[in-house]
Amino acid sequence: MTYHLNSSVGKVSAPPIAESAAWLEGNSSNLPAINLSQAVPSYLPAPELADYVAKCIKDGSANLYTDILGLPDLREALAAHMSSAYRGTVNASDVAITAGCNQAFCAAVLALARPGDNIVLAAPWYFNNQMWLEMQGIEVRAIPAIDETDALPRPQDLASVCDERTRAMVLISPNNPTGAVYPPELLDAFFDTCQTLQIALLVDETYKDFLDPASPPHNLFGRENWGETLVQLYSFSKVYALTGARVGSLIAGPQMIEAVEKIIDCVAICAPHTGQKAALFGLQNLDGWKREKRLIMADRLQAMKAAFAAHAANYRIVSAGAFFAYLSHPYVNHDARAVAMGLAQHCGVLTLPGSMFGPEQDGYLRLAFANVDASAMEEAARRLGDYQPRA
Numbered sequence: 001m002t003y004h005l006n007s008s009v010g011k012v013s014a015p016p017i018a019e020s021a022a023w024l025e026g027n028s029s030n031l032p033a034i035n036l037s038q039a040v041p042s043y044l045p046a047p048e049l050a051d052y053v054a055k056c057i058k059d060g061s062a063n064l065y066t067d068i069l070g071l072p073d074l075r076e077a078l079a080a081h082m083s084s085a086y087r088g089t090v091n092a093s094d095v096a097i098t099a100g101c102n103q104a105f106c107a108a109v110l111a112l113a114r115p116g117d118n119i120v121l122a123a124p125w126y127f128n129n130q131m132w133l134e135m136q137g138i139e140v141r142a143i144p145a146i147d148e149t150d151a152l153p154r155p156q157d158l159a160s161v162c163d164e165r166t167r168a169m170v171l172i173s174p175n176n177p178t179g180a181v182y183p184p185e186l187l188d189a190f191f192d193t194c195q196t197l198q199i200a201l202l203v204d205e206t207y208k209d210f211l212d213p214a215s216p217p218h219n220l221f222g223r224e225n226w227g228e229t230l231v232q233l234y235s236f237s238k239v240y241a242l243t244g245a246r247v248g249s250l251i252a253g254p255q256m257i258e259a260v261e262k263i264i265d266c267v268a269i270c271a272p273h274t275g276q277k278a279a280l281f282g283l284q285n286l287d288g289w290k291r292e293k294r295l296i297m298a299d300r301l302q303a304m305k306a307a308f309a310a311h312a313a314n315y316r317i318v319s320a321g322a323f324f325a326y327l328s329h330p331y332v333n334h335d336a337r338a339v340a341m342g343l344a345q346h347c348g349v350l351t352l353p354g355s356m357f358g359p360e361q362d363g364y365l366r367l368a369f370a371n372v373d374a375s376a377m378e379e380a381a382r383r384l385g386d387y388q389p390r391a
Contacts, residue, residue: 005172007207012131015357024271031348034380039323039368041241043296045278047290049240052281053274057137068265069257070097070249071273074280078249081283081328082155082232085213088221094251097279101206101235101248105170105263106132106248108231111139111259113167113201120161120169122153124326124357124364125173126176126204142358143165151326155189159197167217168200168231169193173217174207174322176367177357181211181321187218192318195229200256202231206248206324209239209290210297227253236279238323239290243345247275297322303374304367312385323370326354328363334389335362347383348353 019037024033044050056062069075075095082090098104105128113119115137121129122145135142143157158169171190173182187203194201208217220230234376235248248271249258265268282290301320308327316328329339336353342348344367354364372380 006135008127008137009135011036012134013127015125015131020313020340020344020350020352020356023341024348026192026345027348029346029348030384033167033249033348034348034376034383035350035371036367036380037350038371039238040243040375041058041238041293042371043293045241046052046282047101047288049278049281049286053278056274056277057284061151061371062277066270066273068261068270070095070271071276071280074276075315077283078234079251082251085208086216086218086221088157088216088219088223088226090221090251094157094227094253094257096250096252096257096264096266096278097271098250099268099275100247101204101233101247102132103199103246103268104233104235104248105202105204105265105285107127107260107267108200108202108233108252108256108261109133109136109138112254112309117165118163119167120158121358122172122175123359124177124354124361124366126172127356129170130358138167139169139291144363145175145178145180145358146326146364149174151178152186153190157272158193160189162197162199165226165251166197168202168324170202171188172204172206174276175179175319175324176204176206177324177352177354178319178326179210179321179324180319180326181217184216184218187220191220191223191226191229199233201229202233204233206233207236207238208234210294210322211369212294226278227256232257236282239293240278240282240284240286241293242275242278243276245278247271247279253371256314297370300369300372300374301325303371303377307377307381308384309381311381315384318364320369325369326366327367331363331389332363336364337362339389340365343384343387346390347387349380349383357367 120141355362
């Protein structure tokens, strides 16, 4: 018997990270691989967090399901954190704890849109967002987020791609793949535009903890009736080095939270209990550790910029921040996929081609510079600068 598979899933491209990892198998350079593809912290979780999670597993306190929307103490703690960090008002009832930020996005989309609807992404976009929308039969519409001067989308472009079946605008800041940090006034303008258009604004802030906390990333949680428009998506994975623990969050108004609860229950019942315990421990105990890692990432960003200026000036850094840099590559007669494969196979440096992140991105590469120590940046830049693609 032949499976009758969902054609919407079949049309979606294979997972890009898994595909690109295979390129290193053909590495002919005999040089140690430098992996700048998937964004994964290169350091271990805080020792005290690891000890705490081990204790929870041993004593059985993290072995059962939690409430569908998460541990009440974690929801309270995250609401308090967001209220303080954004100088706004977030209540525990506004918080859903999810199995990572990807699940938060998937749940938000299922709550908002049906097949035949459309959702707007800023191009270049995070490929998993596109993949999920296409699997659901939801049309992806795009507005540009790259020009000669910056990597920011424009609110004035949004209305031109919307119609009566548009359900949401998705923004990521700090951005994946470009690293761009969207200023508060830009997010304010998108919020106003989405309110006017009567669509949701989904803001993914997975990497917010790598920004200077002296001023809030935006003021949206202080806006009146924010819970009728804004859906914030977040992850504990990067900040506490918990990518495998799969714990994130979705913050929204009551109608969205009610819908998301049904979705989470059918998909995972709840986020992993151990991950939730770890996230709560981090919020309550690791502010100093978090600051240390933020400064490490800032050092890596500066090291990358200096290394490229010295050894790979033929690449233009379009935008960089948090974990990522988006580069314009110099090989005008070669598409981004060919360049990325060549760098992996002949230089041992794994990057991702811009073509994995949307249309008209063949001139770009994405680097997850946060994956490697600052001391490795010079070697990575030298290999990229020396690379000559084959005809």
